[in-house]
Amino acid sequence: MSAYKTKGSVKERAELALNDDFLRKAVKFTTERLRIGKMNAAEQHGNWEEWRERGRQIRLHTIAHLDYYLNLFVENARANGVHVHFAPTGAEAVRIALAVAQSKAAKTVVKSKSMVTEELHLNHALQDIGVEAIETDLGEYIIQLAGETPSHIIIPAIHKNRYQIAELLSKEAGEALEADTTILAGFVRKKLREKFLEADIGMTGCNFAIAETGSMVLFENEGNARMVTTVPKTQITLMGMERIIPSWTDLEVMATLLPRSATGQKLTVYMSGITGPRRTEDADGPEEMHIIIVDNGRSNQLGDPEFQELLNCIRCGACLNACPVYRHIGGHAYGGTYSGPIGAVLTPALQKNVAEWDDIANASSLCGACYEACPVKIPLHDMLVYLRRRKVEAGHGKALETIGMRGFGTVAGQPGIMGAAVKLGQLGQRLVVRDGGIRLKVGPLKGWNKYRVAPTLAKRSFRQQWEALKRETANTGQTMDPVVKARMEAILKERAKGGGGRHG
């Protein structure tokens, strides 16, 4: 797997992205369109917050009873004639998928978009045994031609502009294609049509698995997933073990939340519900159907109060579109299959290897835009702090930072010492203050002053001025409005009864 491991630190990868103007413009352009679309769709919906809460409750309930719903799903899927497999690890999932491909003597596999197969690096594994895997989602197809990995959960080629895409596709076409989206998509459609017809296996991911009927549901806009699930004789579906929802009624909530959150669409263009392989009365569909349920680190989150909600994620990508860090550095800088805020938490959480986590959890200003955008309200901004804490607790904090934080604890933990430190700073800064600001680029000021002028400490702190200020305001003689006084007293009373805790 080492070939697929990303190199360098988040900082180094981010620097590459920050110096790539094409990437930054492309990512900014599309994320801006998507997040504005999402905000408008949420507003037009009318009861967005209420539905968000419904979505959250459905996910919380399902994950809390995941064993029950998984069993129900598997029983029903098997009754429908599906071969269901469990894969505790990524390697096991790959082994099962390859075994099915080999048993069919498959030469080609057409794939619809699936993040879990990216997580497993399944295309490379298929290639290694001589099976050609062809991505049929337009964005994934582009990325595959470029030999890259997706940089966004739902818009894999978000980091490329149409001129770069035209160049890639022209190479494939053997002729110069105009950088016009209709022409480019037309070329890919024609090219892929042949592939659909000759493929031995159709491979898909799974947006939702419905426990009550053992069905799998796919959301897509291009129609390629429908081709993948109707033309080839064999279908292999890979699904994360948490993709389950109890019922079709719950799907209605998800079908309301997912497209709106992802792209601002009220409806996805194609929604396919597939309940087992082709029956005699069916016009199309695979003769044989396999579903591989993948754990690969997911069950580590079960029972962990800080991270279990990660399993609620419906992979809409809204947190990426809302994230100001993602907007500037794109997805590859995160270094894992999943990028953006969800990736920054999910990647280390799935791996469970604290020592190997790089700075990924530090690549966030903790602004909470991800949480606000999330259709199922996953507190990603809190989880990023928990990751940082676990790393420190496991003794993997950076030496300099640890010294700094210990110092902080000592100084700020004791008012007297803090006051003395401020006095020292007020004296010491005279050496570096020029024109009322600090422009020095050393130590922690190096990064700060690359983009800013640092402020100086006030000549007299608030604390040092307090006595004078107190005397001044003591004599204003203003008395409190009795109405206000009564209100404040009422708040105190309410609190004493234990009912005044919430304000804001």
Next chain:
Amino acid sequence: MKVSLFITCLSDVIYPRVGEAMVRLLARYGVKLEFPRAQTCCGQPAYNSGYWDEARKTARTILDAFDESDFVVSPSGSCTYMIHHYPELFKDEPVYLEKSNRLQEKTYEFTQFLVQVLDVKDLGAKFPRKVTYHPSCHGSRLLGVKDEPLELLQHVEGLEFVPLPFAQDCCGFGGTFAVKMADISGAMVTEKVDHILETEAEVLVGLDMACLMNIAGNLRFRNEPVRVMHLAELLYEGVKEA
């Protein structure tokens, strides 16, 4: 009735004028702020970086300092929200857990206190300048201070309010993030300042000196003369001018 000022580090040592403005403004409504000297930092830098033992150390000074207060008012939404993490920090220390829950109840961000407790939206201020507003992330998203500052600004005579494009985007401060991920943070603050300049406002106003320090630092770095103020300062100046 004991109403205390939770000054926060930055307003104490870098921007004392914010605390002064708060004290003088509230005095006009008969609120005599007290200043418990034992307070230090809310502990957020350590908490956010994962150093929770150190965060607990400094959080204790805050919990002890405000133990006797009936109301606590702070010029920062972010530091106020930090107190909402205290129950989690002290979940295994019953005495401090109890103090944490009480402090969370009694602590208000400055505009929350003005609008929700004092029921004041019009301070009779006059400020005839073009002003834009940056809602800080923790204050607006997490603490939920959204309408209060806008209501206060609406009632300032002569003030021309220009909405900030993509106002809800983070300025890139993020505490130690600005140092650890300096280039990403730099890109974020640069974008924020680009949007501020688009508005052609003379004044940028906000509710959190950390974010404002970040933005002001970039404005100064680019030699842009936009004035950066905490809303308390703007209101106090406006009241003096009226």
